[in-house]
Amino acid sequence: MTNFMSRNDLLLLVGFTAVVLTMPIWLTPFGAGYPDLLQRFMIFGIFAVGFNILFGLTGYLSFGHAAFFGVGSYAAVWSFKLLTLDAIPAMIFAVLISGLFALIIGFLSLRRSGIYFSILTLAFAQMSYNLAYSVLTPITNGETGLQLTLSDPRVLDAAIGQSFVGQPVPTLLGQQLGGYAGFYFCAGFLILSFFFAQRVAGSPFGMMLKSIKSNQTRMQFTGFNTRPYALSAFVISGMYAGLAGALLAVTDPLAGAERMQWTASGEVVLMTILGGVGTLVGPVIGAWIIKYFENILSALNDNILTQFWSFLPEGFAEIVVKVTSKFVGDGWHLTLGLVFVIIVIFLPGGIMEGVRRIAAVARRSGPPGAKSHQHQPAE
Numbered sequence: 001m002t003n004f005m006s007r008n009d010l011l012l013l014v015g016f017t018a019v020v021l022t023m024p025i026w027l028t029p030f031g032a033g034y035p036d037l038l039q040r041f042m043i044f045g046i047f048a049v050g051f052n053i054l055f056g057l058t059g060y061l062s063f064g065h066a067a068f069f070g071v072g073s074y075a076a077v078w079s080f081k082l083l084t085l086d087a088i089p090a091m092i093f094a095v096l097i098s099g100l101f102a103l104i105i106g107f108l109s110l111r112r113s114g115i116y117f118s119i120l121t122l123a124f125a126q127m128s129y130n131l132a133y134s135v136l137t138p139i140t141n142g143e144t145g146l147q148l149t150l151s152d153p154r155v156l157d158a159a160i161g162q163s164f165v166g167q168p169v170p171t172l173l174g175q176q177l178g179g180y181a182g183f184y185f186c187a188g189f190l191i192l193s194f195f196f197a198q199r200v201a202g203s204p205f206g207m208m209l210k211s212i213k214s215n216q217t218r219m220q221f222t223g224f225n226t227r228p229y230a231l232s233a234f235v236i237s238g239m240y241a242g243l244a245g246a247l248l249a250v251t252d253p254l255a256g257a258e259r260m261q262w263t264a265s266g267e268v269v270l271m272t273i274l275g276g277v278g279t280l281v282g283p284v285i286g287a288w289i290i291k292y293f294e295n296i297l298s299a300l301n302d303n304i305l306t307q308f309w310s311f312l313p314e315g316f317a318e319i320v321v322k323v324t325s326k327f328v329g330d331g332w333h334l335t336l337g338l339v340f341v342i343i344v345i346f347l348p349g350g351i352m353e354g355v356r357r358i359a360a361v362a363r364r365s366g367p368p369g370a371k372s373h374q375h376q377p378a379e
Contacts, residue, residue: 009198016194016281020187024180030292035179037295040250041288042186043244046193048271048283050240053197056278057206057267059213060110060231061118063265067105067152068098068238070132070260070333072245077146077255078172085148086154087170087177087185087250091243098242099235106234110227113216125265132257145256170250182251189247190284193240196281200236209233241268274343276350285351293336300328 002289005013029034040185047069054060070103079090085196109120132140140146168254170177177185200206210231216226249255258264271290275283302325309317309324327335347353 005199009202013191013195013198016284017191020191021184023187024183031296032292035183036251037291038183038248039186040291040295042183043247043251044189044268044271044280044287044291045284046186046247047192047241047244047264047268047371048275049190049193049197049280050237050244050288051268052272052277052279052283053090053200053209053240054233054237056283057201057209057213058231059216060113060234062109062121062234062237063262063269064105064109064120064121064123064128065237065241065268066260066262066264067125067128068102068241069245069248069264070128070255070257071101072098072242073249073259074132074146074245075242076246076249077253078139080148080154080168080249080253081146081152082155084154084170086156087172089156090170090250091189091246094242094246094249095239096359097316098245099239102238102242103231106231106238110230110234117340122262122265125260125262129257129260129262130237132260140255140257143257145254148253168251168253169333177250178286185213186251189243193243194280194284201280204230205232212353270340274350275342277351279350282350282352283329289339290336293332293339297328297332297335298330301325 020042021039024035025032027038032038047065051062054062054065075097076090077095079093081295083089083093105121105124109117109124112120133142146369150166150168154168172181172185174223175181208226212226212230219226245255245259248259268287271286272283273286274289275284275286302321305321305324305328306317310365311321312320325331327338343350347357
């Protein structure tokens with residue numbers, strides 16, 4: 001083990017990086033190798049990793065994290081409108097604003113714990129949504145959403161004499177962030193976010209967060225003040241959400257109040273539980289699965305199903321098409337619900353629990369010599 005990170009952590013990071021960077025290759029056979037969907041895999045992976053720091057490590061279930069996601073989007077778009085179309089200042093601005101907003105919400109919400117904390121965060125998120133939708137329309141543009149226009153001042157771009165023709169789009173050092181360039185830009189941030197979460201989980205600070213989740217009452221009885229640690233986790237998690245929101249604004253330069261709805265907060269909770277609460281890779285996998293279902297299964301229709309089941313006898317194929325059509329298209333949530341129910345019943349620890357079980361079975365069915373040696377009675 002090195003002073004920087006353990007061998008297992010380093011192997012996990014290298015493996016995760018390899019999987020992420022090669023996604024355009026190995027996801028193509030599954031119909032998910034196109035840039036727009038890959039970008040969403042990266043963005044919501046960051047969102048889930050950050051949420052897991054609060055929920056998985058610290059044990060605080062927030063139903064309002066979409067508020068920070070939306071704030072990050074608004075902050076990034078305002079940076080594009082007022083300062084420059086370059087993405088880096090927008091990312092920094094969004095993370096800082098989201099962190100400040102999370103500090104305020106966390107300071108108030110963490111006065112309670114358990115279900116009361118969850119309800120408080122939900123209330124703040126709904127308040128934020130309503131403010132963005134109807135009250136703060138000069139800032140958020142209400143129902144229409146905040147968009148980029150040619151008439152935006154962009155003082156930094158104007159100072160260097162940079163002009164634009166057509167619809168303004170975010171850039172990185174003058175290069176447009178569209179297609180696979182946008183994917184690799186988001187992928188870099190996902191890898192950095194994963195690395196930071198890995199370091200947090202293995203640090204003394206992370207050990208304190210896990211202790212809070214394990215038995216916060218006992219720690220308080222010993223005179224230990226847990227609130228600064230919980231508040232720090234809340235702010236870090238909110239900054240992750242703001243980063244994800246900013247990246248969504250980079251790939252799709254529009255900020256709308258719908259990104260702050262309670263359904264978006266519930267979605268990241270579902271991602272984390274589906275993949276495995278408290279694990280590093282699990283929430284990312286959960287985010288990828290949900291976004292895959294949302295974008296692939298929802299695009300299937302009766303014509304595609306008819307072609308897929310064409311090898312069956314004609315009458316039987318029609319029945320199969322009618323049945324399966326209820327689980328795709330507009331009914332893709334039904335498939336997601338069934339998958340979630342199966343995971344919760346048979347793998348309460350999420351998909352990563354299934355991975356651990358498979359690994360345990362593989363170890364038990366190792367070389368016969370090692371197995372017999374393992375079961376030798378102690379002398």
